[in-house]
Amino acid sequence: MADTPPVPDRELVQRARVGDAGAFDTLVRRYYRAAYAVALSACGSAMDAEDVCQDAFIKAIERLDDCRDPSRFGGWLLRIVRNRAHNLREYQRVRSGPPVDVVNPASDADAARATELGELRGRLEEALAELSPVQREVVLLHDLDGWKHREIAEAIGTSEGMARQHLFNARKALRARLGDTAVREHIHE
């Protein structure tokens, strides 16, 4: 089956600018996971990351005329995500203590699997929290959403070499952290 080439961002942005809901929906679907990855790297909580994503997409459609280079919509959107995440963190810091992530109870019968998954998520989130914001963003964009080094470098405003370096350092730190946890668990058993 021959795959039709994806519609370029530039065209989708131009169509969304004149109110094409389908074009906007395609952009949202194309960048949802990347936006989520950046929001998660900034907020550290899945619930907050979802809220930040939604707000960021709405802000993006409001300000779509300000996107000077529609072919780089992704990088432009991620800047909005970072700003929204920063605003949310500031709001939470002023208003109360640290954000509380509500864990949804398992909806299916496989509660054990859900618990295991929740624990794994918790460990990953803790390990990610040890990284610098840029390292978190790079490793999540690369390993979660499959972005290329060049795309990441453009999105975070650095060189490709630096993006690679951030990724290397992030993975090294994560492996050290997750490895340590595993060792400790083994000893406790």
Added chain:
Amino acid sequence: MNDDHIDFGSLDPLRDPERVERALRKIARRAAPLLAARRAPRTAFQQVARWRRPMLAAAAVIMIASVSALLRFGGSSAESAPPTVAEVVGVPSTLAGWVRSDSLPTPGEIVVSLETTQ
């Protein structure tokens, strides 16, 4: 695939497609009025408002150029002084001087003044 990849599968939002679809529907609902507004024809004011940034930039450039030209070439000599309103309207300068000084001229001064202007 690269072996060095960290498995973030448990953090992947697409792991729960229903939840993602709910989030996407929510975004679509909130974006609908904004997209509808974009489909509506723009008023003349909105058309002009779209050009506000380039217009402001152009105005700033013109202002900077004008100010720098004035500072560089603008003279302070009496020759380049702008004409007064009285001169433009055609009122004799002697008469304008009396009005400004608030003093009454003698009949002789009036006659002399009118003769010189004719």
